[in-house]
Amino acid sequence: MLSAEAESYVRGVLERNNRSLAKTITLVESVLPSRQKLAREIVEHLLPHRCKAVRVGITGVPGVGKSTFIESLGMYLVGKGHRLAVLAVDPSSARSGGSILADKTRMERLSAEENAFIRPSPSGGTLGGVASRTRETMAVCEAAGYDIIIVETVGVGQSETAVASMVDFFLVLMLAGAGDELQGIKKGILELADAIAINKADGDNLEKARRARREYENALHYLSPVSPNWTPPVLTCSALKMLGIEAIWSTVMTHHRKLEAVGELEAKRRQQALAWMWTLLEEGLKERFHQHPAVKRRLPEVIGAVQRGDCAPTRAANELLFLLDKDSDI
Ligand SMILES: Nc1nc2c(ncn2[C@@H]2O[C@H](COP(=O)(O)OP(=O)(O)O)[C@@H](O)[C@H]2O)c(=O)[nH]1
Ligand SMILES: [Mg+2]
Numbered sequence: 001m002l003s004a005e006a007e008s009y010v011r012g013v014l015e016r017n018n019r020s021l022a023k024t025i026t027l028v029e030s031v032l033p034s035r036q037k038l039a040r041e042i043v044e045h046l047l048p049h050r051c052k053a054v055r056v057g058i059t060g061v062p063g064v065g066k067s068t069f070i071e072s073l074g075m076y077l078v079g080k081g082h083r084l085a086v087l088a089v090d091p092s093s094a095r096s097g098g099s100i101l102a103d104k105t106r107m108e109r110l111s112a113e114e115n116a117f118i119r120p121s122p123s124g125g126t127l128g129g130v131a132s133r134t135r136e137t138m139a140v141c142e143a144a145g146y147d148i149i150i151v152e153t154v155g156v157g158q159s160e161t162a163v164a165s166m167v168d169f170f171l172v173l174m175l176a177g178a179g180d181e182l183q184g185i186k187k188g189i190l191e192l193a194d195a196i197a198i199n200k201a202d203g204d205n206l207e208k209a210r211r212a213r214r215e216y217e218n219a220l221h222y223l224s225p226v227s228p229n230w231t232p233p234v235l236t237c238s239a240l241k242m243l244g245i246e247a248i249w250s251t252v253m254t255h256h257r258k259l260e261a262v263g264e265l266e267a268k269r270r271q272q273a274l275a276w277m278w279t280l281l282e283e284g285l286k287e288r289f290h291q292h293p294a295v296k297r298r299l300p301e302v303i304g305a306v307q308r309g310d311c312a313p314t315r316a317a318n319e320l321l322f323l324l325d326k327d328s329d330i
Pocket of ligand 1: 060061062063064065066067068069199200201202237238239240241
């Protein structure tokens, strides 16, 4: 049975009330165990009511034009009658605080749209935590009838991998003149990309952008594609001048249709559902470990012993894990 409190949240979301939606997401992001319990109850009830949204992850270094791009793409999509939710997974902006405000002002036009819902980064929380709540948040938005979900993430290693593993399509925004940075961390990001778009292809930058496009095409050539049914294309666009935005969206839709036709999209979603379960399971186990009375009692001592070198880490871990098998009142 659904508690009365949970029911009012569920009803609000299903009635597509954006205030209820925002409140539900705040609950989902809460770190308080009692709030989390309520959030899980609500999410579970909302899951069957999700619409089949197209989920797109967008990444790129700060300044590449993600927010500008999302606003241009968002205006285009809303104009076509879609309902769009934008979620930001950006631990750096959560820390600095200021950039959230800047982002908000940049998406001014989109935020004024009735069919757009913009949710800035949650403050605090670990990277893994933020990303795991993003799944729940997407589900809640889908239950509120948002048929396109965009997840924005900043180019800092872990968060992209996490976001790429929870969307249908992963778009990497790049800048021209970054050809010499193709190695290292960038290569890792390219491997996740379903498409690359060279942004700021306007004015004096146009020729450079075209050159960069060829360079990235070459670079992609040497990577094994994510899917056997899809070769990631490299496109150019200007988020500011709203050029090339339509072509990028049509690429997303082509990818969607192709993967859907061969059953790959369904397989991907199932894989993601399993990954979601494992994330929750690992979180739950960790929490139980830290809540366990015997562990709580013994942990500080064991930590001290390992730090002093009096106890081997291997033995310490074993001993602590063994405590879980004991009755909590021993
Ligand atoms: N010339 C040009 N400038 C752009 C374009 N897209 C974004 N910008 C500018 O680049 C700066 C950073 O954009 P922003 O969207 O905040 O980047 P983010 O940090 O990736 O979200 C802003 O001053 C934008 O006006 C573009 O397509 N062309
Ligand atoms: Mg931004």
